Amino acid sequence: xxxxxxxxxxxxxxxxxxxxxxxxxxxxxxxxxxxxxxxxxxxxxxxxxxxxxxxxxxxxxxxxxxxxxxxxxxxxxxxxxxxxxxxxxxxxxxxxxxxxxxxxxxxxxxxxxxxxxxxxxxxxxxxxxxxxxxxxxxxxxxxxxxxxxxxxxxxxxxxxxxxxxxxxxxxxxxxxxxxxxxxxxxxxxxxxxxxxxxxxxxxxxxxxxxxxxxxxxxxxxxxxxxxxxxxxxxxxxxxxxxxxxxxxxxxxxxxxxxxxxxxxxxxxxxxxxxxxxxxxxxxxxxxxxxxxxxxxxxxxxxxxxxxxxxxxxxxxxxxxxxxxxxxxxxxxxxxxxxxxxxxxxxxxxxxxxxxxxxxxxxxxxxxxxxxxxxxxxxxxxxxxxxxxxxxxxxxxxxxxxxxxxxxxxxxxxxxxxxxxxxx
Amino acid sequence: xxxxxxxxxxxxxxxxxxxxxxxxxxxxxxxxxxxxxxxxxxxxxxxxxxxxxxxxxxxxxxxxxxxxxxxxxxxxxxxxxxxxxxxxxxxxxxxxxxxxxxxxxxxxxxxxxxxxxxxxxxxxxxxxxxxxxxxxxxxxxxxxxxxxxxxxxxxxxxxxxxxxxxxxxxxxxxxxxxxxxxxxxxxxxxxxxxxxxxxxxxxxxxxxxxxxxxxxxxxxxxxxxxxxxxxxxxxxxxxxxxxxxxxxxxxxxxxxxxxxxxxxxxxxxxxxxxxxxxxxxxxxxxxxxxxxxxxxxxxxx
Numbered sequence: 001x002x003x004x005x006x007x008x009x010x011x012x013x014x015x016x017x018x019x020x021x022x023x024x025x026x027x028x029x030x031x032x033x034x035x036x037x038x039x040x041x042x043x044x045x046x047x048x049x050x051x052x053x054x055x056x057x058x059x060x061x062x063x064x065x066x067x068x069x070x071x072x073x074x075x076x077x078x079x080x081x082x083x084x085x086x087x088x089x090x091x092x093x094x095x096x097x098x099x100x101x102x103x104x105x106x107x108x109x110x111x112x113x114x115x116x117x118x119x120x121x122x123x124x125x126x127x128x129x130x131x132x133x134x135x136x137x138x139x140x141x142x143x144x145x146x147x148x149x150x151x152x153x154x155x156x157x158x159x160x161x162x163x164x165x166x167x168x169x170x171x172x173x174x175x176x177x178x179x180x181x182x183x184x185x186x187x188x189x190x191x192x193x194x195x196x197x198x199x200x201x202x203x204x205x206x207x208x209x210x211x212x213x214x215x216x217x218x219x220x221x222x223x224x225x226x227x228x229x230x231x232x233x234x235x236x237x238x239x240x241x242x243x244x245x246x247x248x249x250x251x252x253x254x255x256x257x258x259x260x261x262x263x264x265x266x267x268x269x270x271x272x273x274x275x276x277x278x279x280x281x282x283x284x285x286x287x288x289x290x291x292x293x294x295x296x297x298x299x300x301x302x303x304x305x306x307x308x309x310x311x312x313x314x315x316x317x318x319x320x321x322x323x324x325x326x327x328x329x330x331x332x333x334x335x336x337x338x339x340x341x342x343x344x345x346x347x348x349x350x351x352x353x354x355x356x357x358x359x360x361x362x363x364x365x366x367x368x369x370x371x372x373x374x375x376x377x378x379x380x381x382x383x384x385x386x387x388x389x390x391x392x393x394x395x396x397x398x399x400x401x402x403x404x405x406x407x408x409x410x411x412x413x414x415x416x417x418x419x420x421x422x423x
Numbered sequence: 424x425x426x427x428x429x430x431x432x433x434x435x436x437x438x439x440x441x442x443x444x445x446x447x448x449x450x451x452x453x454x455x456x457x458x459x460x461x462x463x464x465x466x467x468x469x470x471x472x473x474x475x476x477x478x479x480x481x482x483x484x485x486x487x488x489x490x491x492x493x494x495x496x497x498x499x500x501x502x503x504x505x506x507x508x509x510x511x512x513x514x515x516x517x518x519x520x521x522x523x524x525x526x527x528x529x530x531x532x533x534x535x536x537x538x539x540x541x542x543x544x545x546x547x548x549x550x551x552x553x554x555x556x557x558x559x560x561x562x563x564x565x566x567x568x569x570x571x572x573x574x575x576x577x578x579x580x581x582x583x584x585x586x587x588x589x590x591x592x593x594x595x596x597x598x599x600x601x602x603x604x605x606x607x608x609x610x611x612x613x614x615x616x617x618x619x620x621x622x623x624x625x626x627x628x629x630x631x632x633x634x635x636x637x638x639x640x641x642x643x644x645x646x647x648x649x650x651x652x653x654x655x656x657x658x659x660x661x662x663x664x665x666x667x668x669x670x671x672x673x674x675x676x677x678x679x680x681x682x683x684x685x686x687x688x689x690x691x692x693x694x695x696x697x698x699x700x701x702x703x704x705x706x707x708x709x710x711x712x713x714x715x716x717x718x719x720x721x722x723x724x
Contacts, residue, residue: 048545048550049550050550050551050552050650052549052551053550053551218691218695219695223656224656225643225647225648225656225657226646226647228445228448228577228688229445229449229687229688229690229691230691232441232444232688232691233691233695235441235572236437236438236441236442236692248552249552249648249650250648252554252648253554253646253648256554256556256645256646259557260557260565260574260576260577260646261565261574262564262565278551282553282648283554284554284556284557285556285557285562
């Protein structure tokens, strides 16, 4: 007990006392302020456990932007201080740390590097502490699409599930027509994301190509060590195509074990996640011709700016960017642009009104630009594509994109069907 | 419950052969881990909850050896031997102090060891998953058996597990050392009174049990992703197996491992939502009807 008491310094004690007093007297939550010469931006992300690599790349992607700003003299003479904390992927820890970053660590802006579970918890913290928060890694559509969850100072700077699903549906249905792929199976992890993602894909691909039949669905457990029974079950169905929402280490194990059965010799595979750098580099025998959703590639967008971004990231981390890496990079770029427009003012409402419908130049943008849509605080015109695996680094080729106008058209219908907007 | 799919699979020789091989692929690796666990319980009367951690160490020893030497056979040998040595060190430093202690103390100590091993791996290799990859020698098309297909590596894995299991059975049942070990399990005081160094024997038995877990880890390394904490799921299955087969019985561990393999392989086709549930139901039935397990002599409860 004595030891733990020693770790609480006099300053911390006074801060805590001030915070408590502020709430008691005014009813408003206390927000610690950084000193006048710095702007403190806080991030919680996953830096330990199975997906630590993604968290590390999120931190790196954002650091590239903030470091460049500081080297150029800061914003209105103020340097950015980037404070990063490990949430371990636990929603309760993410929420607590976000609150701490704002209340006692002087962070005036949050760049949240959490997966879906954590982001929904962080969103509620931001509802009660209205600082600017940019969610950089959450693909679950409802976070920004559902008006009930809307928070005026919260934004999303990454892919949205529904956009991915539209592109995947169009791409896969076109290939199914060309190659006459009628018999399909799925193999996805048995938890919310796996089930939702797979259901959405099935709905869309069948909408574009009704002759497709899903003859079986296999649901291995999340983090299952062995997929042999799933693979042999798939083999027994003799499918022409497989759709899989497996990701990370699970996907690597599945591909390596399926290779032993030569599963991909006669079966076309569509994967949501094989196109991410950690997976591509971990698989020792990467089969050619697996179709994958875009996570990141130095080849797409095929521009010098994107190659420069990949090079600077690689210089920092030793490997190419991940999906999480570019998404945090874009989130940081939006924050910096908003700060420039407010002359370094960090007020949440002021920054939020600047961000709405803001378009920034970005190496990841379609035609070099990405827009933060004002109506629902999520980005559009980011890279959405499918491609195929090849043996040679960077392991992806033949990128096929879909026009954003088409994606937005479908998204509107989907929003109406969900009751998110009035039809 | 998809009885049609199950019936169709059983009536097709290709599907049945493939699923039977799947049962052995799953079962034999489990047997290696569970037999070591069972041996340690039978002789030392310690429920080694740290056994999953030893399986993990075996996998990482194999990975490092393979990265350095490029030789898969060396990786397997190092996985088994180095994990065995770690087991002996753990037995001398920690486990020997909890002989005769109650189950809660054993659980706490072994769980602490598991956390230490997991963090040691995290410290040395990082948190991210690692993949060893398939050795060149097994880069072959799957072998056709009765119309079904079995990858050549899995045939080797089943064979290697069977050889290790048979060797263990032979040593325990057909050698003087095995006779002493069996005597040690029944009456350690008498063995000690006969002038045999029981301290050494205990360490050796724990080392052999750990070595089997390490060998299982080495065999799993080319086909599974390696992560800190990867031993936990194996540990749970191993406990189900030794409860069904009988605590301390190597033969029981074999039969129960294959049974679990069959449940998983055919369960994936016939009752995918109740595969794990069925394993626990069978375990419960065994506990009710034969609390000492199918081949055990002492009650698991």
